Amino acid sequence: MIIIEKLPEILNNSKNEVESILGKPFIEPFVQIEKLVPNINNRKIVNNNRCFNGFYQGDNLIAMVKLLEEGYEGKIDLIYIDPPFLTKTKYKGRILMDNGGKQEAIEYFAYNDIWENGLFSYLEMLCPRLYLMKELLSDEGTIYIHLDYRTVHYVKVLMDQIFGEENFLNEIIWAYKSGGVSQRYYSRKHDTILVYTKGKDYIFNPQKEKSYNRGLKPYRFKGVKEYKDNLGWYTLVNLRDVWQIDMVGRTSKERVGYDTQKPEKLLERIILTSSNEGSIVADFFAGSGTTGVVAEKFNRRWIMADKGALSSIIISKRLIEKESLPFYTYRIYNNHKKAGKLLLKEIGIRKNREGIKEIYLELDKYELNIEHINIKGKYKTNIKKMLSKNSLSLLDFIGIATDYEGSTPVINWQYYRSNGSNLNKKISINLKDINNGQKIYIKYVNIFGHGSSNIYEIIDERVVLCQEN
Numbered sequence: 001m002i003i004i005e006k007l008p009e010i011l012n013n014s015k016n017e018v019e020s021i022l023g024k025p026f027i028e029p030f031v032q033i034e035k036l037v038p039n040i041n042n043r044k045i046v047n048n049n050r051c052f053n054g055f056y057q058g059d060n061l062i063a064m065v066k067l068l069e070e071g072y073e074g075k076i077d078l079i080y081i082d083p084p085f086l087t088k089t090k091y092k093g094r095i096l097m098d099n100g101g102k103q104e105a106i107e108y109f110a111y112n113d114i115w116e117n118g119l120f121s122y123l124e125m126l127c128p129r130l131y132l133m134k135e136l137l138s139d140e141g142t143i144y145i146h147l148d149y150r151t152v153h154y155v156k157v158l159m160d161q162i163f164g165e166e167n168f169l170n171e172i173i174w175a176y177k178s179g180g181v182s183q184r185y186y187s188r189k190h191d192t193i194l195v196y197t198k199g200k201d202y203i204f205n206p207q208k209e210k211s212y213n214r215g216l217k218p219y220r221f222k223g224v225k226e227y228k229d230n231l232g233w234y235t236l237v238n239l240r241d242v243w244q245i246d247m248v249g250r251t252s253k254e255r256v257g258y259d260t261q262k263p264e265k266l267l268e269r270i271i272l273t274s275s276n277e278g279s280i281v282a283d284f285f286a287g288s289g290t291t292g293v294v295a296e297k298f299n300r301r302w303i304m305a306d307k308g309a310l311s312s313i314i315i316s317k318r319l320i321e322k323e324s325l326p327f328y329t330y331r332i333y334n335n336h337k338k339a340g341k342l343l344l345k346e347i348g349i350r351k352n353r354e355g356i357k358e359i360y361l362e363l364d365k366y367e368l369n370i371e372h373i374n375i376k377g378k379y380k381t382n383i384k385k386m387l388s389k390n391s392l393s394l395l396d397f398i399g400i401a402t403d404y405e406g407s408t409p410v411i412n413w414q415y416y417r418s419n420g421s422n423l424n425k426k427i428s429i430n431l432k433d434i435n436n437g438q439k440i441y442i443k444y445v446n447i448f449g450h451g452s453s454n455i456y457e458i459i460d461e462r463v464v465l466c467q468e469n
């Protein structure tokens with residue numbers, strides 16, 4: 001049967017699936033695992049209790065159900081999604097490592113875009129999620145669905161049914177230069193973004209772009225403002241629906257090594273146009289977290305979800321780098337891959353040169369059975385070599401909550417690898433108060449995004465390990 005005949009069935013099944021999920025009491029599989037308060041290299045402590053932002057690591061369907069349960073129905077002004085495109089490809093993250101002073105890149109699984117029953121199973125995945133997004137969208141809300149030639153026409157038909165043809169706002173063409181060429185067909189140099197609103201009164205803040213004058217010369221029309229840059233004369237016009245924006249290139253500063261990372265410039269246009277300061281912006285296929293990073297930059301609140309472990313660690317580091325507001329991380333409780341074991345050479349309390357008490361610790365070894373990691377043979381061999389030189393080389397991130405009270409740890413100190421260098425072995429934390437009975441929570445995450453934690457207690461000026469998770 002051809003797919004067009006299957007679309008009503010996909011729509012019906014998805015609608016029923018969503019109704020039945022929402023009709024039942026929700027068994028809460030997502031747990032709040034931490035609050036992260038960005039504090040890079042002791043530069044500053046963000047003392048901000050306004051914490052609305054959240055990252056859900058797990059299947060976005062469950063994340064959305066949880067959000068609806070928590071009262072987010074009709075609360076989200078902007079949803080941008082960039083789901084898999086049905087490319088039949090396994091995507092990776094590129095991780096720079098320190099191999100005895102030499103930089104070496106390894107590649108690790110990010111996500112699969114391979115579908116057993118092709119387009120049919122792809123649409124079966126996407127369709128119920130689109131229904132849930134509609135529930136979450138506010139009356140003034142807009143949804144952007146980023147796709148390409150493989151699926152966009154089918155998703156357009158589904159969206160016309162779910163959101164209503166009358167709410168179709170635009171088809172945006174994102175054009176770029178990168179990508180391959182062919183002698184057998186025109187070079188494919190664009191993605192398509194479908195834009196639908198929830199209703200008639202939607203947020204739309206028109207943005208401007210440059211429009212170069214013919215011949216790049218000034219027109220000198222009465223009342224028309226003209227500008228000049230190194231190319232020539234131009235006017236500012238309202239944004240059109242064809243956007244020429246470069247992809248995140250190999251040498252781009254934005255690049256975080258996630259295969260399908262989208263440019264911040266693209267999200268800037270979307271977020272500035274279709275949300276206001278304070279709006280909630282959501283991305284349920286977050287990848288490397290571009291949406292959250294841009295939302296943060298423009299004072300929007302954000303919610304993101306992604307099922308990949310790699311995505312989670314990349315997002316955390318990216319947001320810390322941007323000194324974002326604190327954010328919560330949620331995870332499905334049975335979706336926790338243990339990250340091996342971190343051994344410390346020492347951990348204790350001492351006075352620093354200024355006579356202020358500090359907690360210090362020194363990393364010793366990191367034990368991880370690399371055989372359990374699903375990684376290509378050549379990288380495995382390289383990693384084994386690196387591990388034999390320095391077992392800590394696989395450790396990516398250490399987060400510390402200095403006042404752990406037994407529920408959600410507030411990770412107020414973070415140390416992580418950047419630019420392919422290893423983590424510093426020695427860590428010291430200045431604290432105003434160090435009290436008997438105080439608990440310290442230390443989370444550690446490896447380069448694959450798998451994390452574990454240890455809890456310590458201060459007993460008579462000593463720091464004693466009391467729990468390994």
Ligand SMILES: C[S@@+](CC[C@H](N)C(=O)[O-])C[C@H]1O[C@@H](n2cnc3c(N)ncnc32)[C@H](O)[C@@H]1O
Pocket residue numbers: 058059060061082083084110111258260261262263284285286287288289290291305306307308311
């Ligand atoms: C094309 S990438 C998104 C890239 C992102 N826009 C960026 O700038 O990095 C698609 C993402 O969707 C995630 N994903 C796929 N299916 C998912 C699901 N059911 N729940 C949550 N995330 C999912 C993948 O892990 C992948 O990171």
